[in-house]
Amino acid sequence: MHSSDIPQIMTLSERIYGEGSGWSAKQLESHLAVFPEGQLVAVRPTEDGDRVVGMAASLIILWDDYELTDSWRDFTAAGMFTNHDPERGRTLYGAEVMTDPTERGQGIGSALYRARQRLVERLGLRRIRAGSRLRGYHRVAATMTASEYVDDVIAGLRRDPTLSFQLRRGFTVIGVVGGYLRNDPESLGYAAVIDWEPEIPPVLPSETP
Ligand SMILES: CC(C)(COP(=O)(O)OP(=O)(O)OC[C@H]1O[C@@H](n2cnc3c(N)ncnc32)[C@H](O)[C@@H]1OP(=O)(O)O)[C@@H](O)C(=O)NCCC(=O)NCCS
Incomplete structure (x- = not known):
């Protein structure tokens, strides 16, 4: 940039x-x-x-x-x-x-x-982490919790426009949180905390032989 x-x-x-x-x-x-x-x-x-x-x-x-x-x-x-x-x-x-x-x-x-x-x-x-705003959650929020929604997306039972994309890029979900974003009518503030780690992890200074 x-x-x-x-x-x-x-x-x-x-x-x-x-x-x-x-x-x-x-x-x-x-x-x-x-x-x-x-x-x-x-x-x-x-x-x-x-x-x-x-x-x-x-x-x-x-x-x-x-x-x-x-x-x-x-x-x-x-x-x-x-x-x-x-x-x-x-x-x-x-x-x-x-x-x-x-x-x-x-x-x-x-x-x-x-x-x-x-x-x-x-x-x-060591890794990438981010909050994946659950853009599709507002559609089902009346019938399920954000965690249940994320479980469905991980299982491939539902598609979320953001989280499904990130799961396909090799990310995994390590938590589901509320209050992540203010004023987001799509996610209602809910996000999945996502993680990606390189296949060959870096050697950290303390681990150097
Ligand atoms: C998430 C986002 C960045 C993806 O960008 P993108 O350039 O469409 O991504 P790609 O083209 O690489 O991949 C999109 C996926 O949707 C599929 N797709 C097909 N047609 C599509 C279309 N018309 N629109 C969107 N996605 C489509 C692609 O095949 C691909 O599928 P895959 O994940 O199974 O491989 C984009 O949707 C976006 O800007 N969203 C709004 C901002 C946002 O919420 N960001 C995330 C903040 S946590």
């Missing part, structure tokens, strides 16, 4: 999450200042220049500093990533992945996930 991508990312995120709920310039500038390598964009070249069609935003945290039940705001310092901790942290936290609604189903989200997984391998990190 470059600072010149910021206006397009702001417009794209407003289209996806609604007016007033997209990324701000202040947040995106902060991401670039604290962890430029962790900020990925997918672009489609056009005659008028590159068009941003997707993005993935990440930071590094020390997992033990947090509780599994913490909210998106806790894990991301209210979207500013000022809690980015590459000195102590071994977990890449996925704060965002999004694809332009008119470009979905063409592998852009998968490419962003692959790039994120390569970043973890390159930096020798």
Whole structure:
């Protein structure tokens, strides 16, 4: 991601999450200042220049500093990533992945996930963790708990637009939490905490023979 991508990312995120709920310039500038390598964009070249069609935003945290039940705001310092901790942290936290609604189903989200997984391998990190907002939960919330919904998605009995995508990318669910996001009418605030670890785990300094 470059600072010149910021206006397009702001417009794209407003289209996806609604007016007033997209990324701000202040947040995106902060991401670039604290962890430029962790900020990925997918672009489609056009005659008028590159068009941003997707993005993935990440930071590094020390997992033990947090509780599994913490909210998106806790894990991301209210979207500013000022809690980015590459000195102590071994977990890449996925704060965002999004694809332009008119470009979905063409592998852009998968490419962003692959790039994120390569970043973890390159930096020798232990894992990726994130909160997967349960976009389809509002449809069944009157009849089942969020945990039951997640069990159904894992079993392949239901498809969630976000969690099913992440399970296909090799993630596993390590918990289901409420109050993860504010004002999200699709997930009603519920998220699955998801985890991915590289096939060959990094050798940590304390484990070096
Ligand atoms: C989750 C998201 C990033 C996926 O992006 P994407 O570019 O559509 O991803 P891909 O094309 O790589 O894969 C989408 C999957 O849906 C399938 N698909 C097919 N047609 C599709 C369509 N028209 N729209 C969406 N998905 C479609 C793909 O085949 C693929 O299936 P698979 O997971 O079984 O392989 C995207 O849906 C999105 O931006 N959602 C809104 C933002 C969001 O909630 N982000 C997650 C925050 S936790």
